[in-house]
Amino acid sequence: MSTPAPLPLRRGLGLLGLLGLVWGALLLAGCGAEPTREAEAGVVPPPPLEGVESxxxxxxxxxxxxxxxxxxxxxxxxxxxxxxxxxxxxxxxxxxxxxxxxxxxxxxxxxxxxxxxxxxxxxxxxxxxxxxxxxxxxxxxxxxxxxxxxxxxxxxxxxxxxxxxxxxxxxxxxxxxxxxxxxxxxxxxxxxxxxxxxxxxxxxxxxxxxxxxxxxxxxxxFEYDFPAVHRFGGFRQAMVGVSRHFDHLEALAGRDWAADPEHPDLNAEAEARQMAQAFAETLTCGDRLCTESGDHDPRFDGWLTQSHELSRLLAEDLRALARKEEGAAARASERFVAVRRLCNECHVQHRNE
Ligand code: HEC
Structure with a gap:
């Protein structure tokens, strides 16, 4: 419409503006209160920051x-x-x-x-x-x-x-x-x-x-029905298993392999065997090289094979320790550090960045 609005309508618009102000003030007053779904519905996420290097x-x-x-x-x-x-x-x-x-x-x-x-x-x-x-x-x-x-x-x-x-x-x-x-x-x-x-x-x-x-x-x-369990392929699943056993072993290593009274069910040797088993699974699944970048790093398989072997040897050290063999605790600790070094070496290249 190019002609100015007739007077009654303009007055009506003014009234709307006033209502808008009151409404805005009410919204502002509500800011400190617990949020409601209605309030959230209007949230506009901030735009991306420009020129951020790190x-x-x-x-x-x-x-x-x-x-x-x-x-x-x-x-x-x-x-x-x-x-x-x-x-x-x-x-x-x-x-x-x-x-x-x-x-x-x-x-x-x-x-x-x-x-x-x-x-x-x-x-x-x-x-x-x-x-x-x-x-x-x-x-x-x-x-x-x-x-x-x-x-x-x-x-x-x-x-x-x-x-x-x-x-x-x-x-x-x-x-x-x-x-x-x-x-x-x-x-x-x-x-x-x-x-x-x-x-x-x-x-x-x-x-x-x-x-x-x-x-x-x-x-x-976007079609998505919020499943309680997201299923994904072999490599990642196996890696989740690796990390569970690794976490348990790390806690035990921190106690010089003494049993943890808070978790008496944890057995170091069994954990190391299960970690070796999980690494074996990473070696047998077909999608293991499908990292995000899609490039094939020739070191990848080598790291996995070594991690598997070191985990197996760690289990042997821990068995020797259970038999109270001399020096077994120190050997197991060194072996554990070697496993951890490999986790980091591969993650720096293929997981973290
Ligand atoms: C040869 C490479 C390699 C080695 C060795 C390796 N990882 Fe990983 N790890 C990966 C890659 C690649 C991913 C990402 C997988 C993905 O997101 O699809 C990953 C993912 C993970 C995750 C995240 C899993 C999740 O919840 O999504 C954890 C935790 C993890 N690794 C722990 C470990 C630990 C602990 C070790 C050593 C005992 C280890 N990894 C050894 C390559 C490796």
Missing amino acids: AYAHAATRTLAPRAPEDHADLHHVYRLSPNIYSGAEPHGEAGLRRIAAYGVRTVISVDGKAPDAEAAARHGLRYVHIPIQYKGIRPDELLRLVKAFRELEGPFYLHCFHGVHRGPAAAAVGRLVLDGAAREQALAEMRQYCGTSGKYEGLYRVIASVPMPGPAETAA
Whole structure:
């Protein structure tokens, strides 16, 4: 319409404007209160930061007052980042789940490779969604799953990986952007200064600094029904097994291989054998060279074969130790360090960046 609006209509528009102001003021007044789904629906995630060279370095541009995590035997490294978002480690048993439920959380999202125990969680009124993400960053399909979950499932959300230090906090930071509309600098600072996400994982930081968050129309159109267990192929599954046994062995190595009274069921030799078995599985599955970059590194198979052999020898050392053979503990410790060196050598090339 090119002619000016007739007077009654203009007055009507003025009234609308006034109503808009009142409505805006009401919304502002509501800011400090617990968020509602209605309020969240309007959250516009901040645009990507421009010209960031190191996202990890950028995570130090805003300084947060130091904050210690909540730490319990059944639930470690917990940060309540907002009324909507908690970040922490994987819950241990019913007690861990009970604690998460007591925070008021409704949806738990696991972003590591291990299949979560959704049935146990359901007994505590919690819905589990399994959205494994990469250490080298969050792929576009993974990001869509995460953002859709934040937009469409019931919060508050508890995000976790194994230890709640790297991938879990990165996923939580996505929630901070899309549910809370937090500034990118703030979300980055929380990863680094609260959760302690390592600078080794620049790819995780980069997503929070520089990747545009999918909009509501995109997540609404994306077909995904939030499965409680994400099934993936051989190599990654086997690697999840490797890391479980490795974690147990690392804890025992730290006690000079003495039994752990808190976990009397842990047997070092059996753990080493199972780790060797898991490495054997990485060697037999067909998709093991399908790393993200798709390039074939000739060292890859060699590292896996060596890791398998070293794990097998570690089991032998630990058997000798059980028989109280002289020097067996020191041998086992050296062997363990050699295994760990290989994990790192390969991850630096193929997993972390
Ligand atoms: C020869 C290479 C190689 C070796 C050796 C290796 N890894 Fe990995 N690991 C990978 C790759 C590649 C991935 C990423 C797989 C993917 O995301 O598809 C990975 C993934 C992982 C993950 C993430 C699994 C998840 O939850 O998604 C963990 C944890 C892990 N490795 C632990 C270990 C440990 C512990 C060791 C040593 C005992 C080890 N790895 C040895 C290549 C290796």
